[in-house]
Amino acid sequence: MLIPLGAALADTPVAGPDSNLPVPRFVSLKAPGANGRHGPGLEHRVDWIYERAGLPLQVTGESGPWRRVRDPDGAEVWMHAQNLEQRRTIYVSEATALRRTAHESSQVVAYLSPGVVASVTGCSGEWRRVAVGGRVGWATNEALWGGDCAGL
Known part of the structure; x- marks a missing residue:
């Protein structure tokens, strides 16, 4: 069906x-x-x-x-x-910062380039907790594809 x-x-x-x-x-x-x-x-x-x-x-x-x-x-x-x-994973659709916490003013721990695929492990509002290359942090969902929180 x-x-x-x-x-x-x-x-x-x-x-x-x-x-x-x-x-x-x-x-x-x-x-x-x-x-x-x-x-x-x-x-x-x-x-x-x-x-x-x-x-x-x-x-x-x-x-x-x-x-x-x-x-x-x-x-x-x-x-x-x-x-x-x-x-669950995300695809980075536009360059974005990976931040220590889910706040725009938080310290940047890495920069994510378009095309990066990362594991997604959590949500906080419009922020997604992602892990890639040994780094874990928060990225804004507007720069990501696949960051729907359902099922996380």
Whole structure:
């Protein structure tokens, strides 16, 4: 059963018909080499091969063991659920500071470049607690993709 994208794009998540998990929701790519297909099944062509383990993806639909996902660039493809994991990550969409606490005036502990993928472990208002390269701190959500607090 396919969950309609219109419902999935609304602010209120609905339970996926196959996983019973909220749709939309964020997950991450389990391992490199995952095929992003044009439709839900092996008979559909491969549109993209995803090579970045940990890349955040937004589940926007379900059909059996297949998940329709949106990547940080906005591309939507179908992936088998075995290629996804519940670990939460973010994608840095614009350069931003990683701060010691969730305040604009807090000490900068690192700078994050666009394209960085980091684990996200908490939320405080519009701030996300992230860990990357041995550093842990807070970044403003406006510079991140995948920083939805649901499920954290």
